Amino acid sequence: MFTGIIQAIGQVKIKTTHKKGVVFTFLSVDLDFDTVAIGDSIAVSGVCLTVIDLDSDGFKADVSQETLDCSILGDLSVGNNVNLEKSLRINQGIDGHIVSGHVDGRGEVVDKVTEGKSTRFKISVSQSLVKYIARKGSITVNGVSLTVNNINENVFDINVVPHTLMATTLVQLNIGDVVNIEVDMIARHLEQLLNNK
Template identity: 75%
Template sequence: MFTGIIQAIGQVKSKTMHNKGAVFTFSSSSLDFSTVTIGDSIAVNGVCLTVIEIENESFTADVSQETLNCSIFGDLSMGDAINLEKALRLNQGIDGHLVSGHVDGQGEVTDKALEGESMRFRINVAQSLVKYIARKGSITVNGVSLTVNSIKANGFDINIVPHTLTATTLGRLNIGDSVNLEVDIIARHLEQLIKNK
């Protein structure tokens, strides 16, 4: 589990595709790797990955074909910036919201505008995901825990404060960019419970 509070920005160091997925290496000079061991989970742009190798300022992880299909990982290239968060520890506070690291799908940035010191983004999503998104509810965008400002028929608006714009990769997003989305885990489980009544 994660909180959606990004701990560091890193970059794609290497990407090797194969017939069942890919192997990625990610580097970061600002992520604390001192407590990371092989088998640990690290969220990369909101996707929970398992560490299979560690070097001084980098780690390697396998990425399944399923993850390539439902996330933006298939479009990542060497040098691309990524958001990083190590897995939540039981003795750690939760500042964002509970994030599983299991991406539900992709969204597309369709509008971007300054509002005072903040930046408002409009993100279009598949109709199948809109029902899980609530005004003033939580959503994860590229691993970042955010509050939904408003809901549209085909998407939602978020307002990102200056700190988040600089502490994550969201400030680099442009119109037309795709993002990883994870809807609120409670909404997904509620639907499953109601369907199975």
């Protein structure tokens, strides 16, 4: 479980492809690995990955083909930056919203506009995700907890304040870029409950 509050930016150090997926080595001098153990979860640009090896400034994670197919992790190359968040501990407060790290799909940046000191992004998603996205509801974009300003057909917009922009990889986003999307967990569970009445 995560909050969508990014703790550090990391970088892809090594990408090793095999028949059933990819093993990544991620490097981050800013993430505190003292409290991380092999088997722990770390969200990488919104995707929950299990630590399979660890050192003082990075970790390895095995990524299945299923995860590569439904996220942007398969598009990552050595040198690319990623958002990192360690899993939520019981004694921690939740500053963002409840995030599972199970990406629901991809979105595409269709507009980027500076508004004062903030940046407004418009992101298109598949029609299958639209029903889970609500105006003023929560959404996760590349692991970052954000508020939906509005949704029009299959395009929603978010306003990103300067601190969030500079503390995450969102600062690098441009029109045409593809992002990981996780919709609100409560909306997903409510649908499941209603469909099984």
